[in-house]
Amino acid sequence: MRVLVVVESLFGNTHAIARAVAERLREDGAEVEVVDAASAGPRLDGADLVLAGAPTHNLGLPTDRSRASAVDRGAQPVSSGLREWIGALEASSTPVVTFATKVEGRFSGSASKAAAKLLRRRGLSAQQGTDFVVAGTAGPLTEGETDRAREWATTLHT
Template sequence: MRIAIVYDSVFGNTAVIAEAIARSARELGEVTLLQARDAAGFDPAAFDLLVVGSPTRGFAPTPVISEFTGGLPKAALAAAAFDTRLDPDHIQPVPLRWVIQVGGYAADRIVGTLHEKGYRVLAPNGDFLVHGTEGPLKPGEIERAEVWLKQIAGGVSTG
């Protein structure tokens, strides 16, 4: 299986998750790990699975990830999305939790763009939690990322 992981990171937490996903993916096949800013000329047709990740910034992915996904060609390729986000249990005041849940997360927006482009998006989205705006990741999130990749990769046919 050929897997591409394209991500953006602001405080380094999403990069740590992308690297964990890549480590796990190497057990399944060939892996290309790219920061979105380095993905000029990226050809999704060369892969069996495209994984796109971003921190959640203002209910959305970073502008770099939005530009990357917006520029993808239409394709029937399998894809998945992940994000890093605040731990809802630590969001204060409590009513702000509702605002964030209604506003959504980066992975939701990434999935929407991928669907518009014809990608076959595998569920569930990866949702990895950080303490505070800058992190660090909550304990166990790296391990969850590794398991998540194997879970979604099971939905990919490489025939």
């Protein structure tokens, strides 16, 4: 199975989830590539499965404005993210499963839900996956979340 993991991450937590998922998938024999959303291409056809992850900003996907706000709080700037990548995607029948990070106890919106909705609106086959919890805006991931990511990876076999 060839898996492409496309990820946006301002403080590194969503990236850590992507790495944990990729590591587990590789252990199970998959060929996995992890790419930043800012540099991911518009074609999905080379992959059997695409995983798309982003941090939750304002109950949904990050925008230029919310990214600037993250940078004000010490995050690394990114030139674009998952929202823009989805906006430029070519039509494909490759299934996409979304994931996100969010702060525990906040409202119910999440980047994984928003990304799945946006992908479906563009005609792609998308499913909302799982959200992983961070302790605060900059992280860290709460205890056990990296293990939960590895476990989640085992449910993704096609």
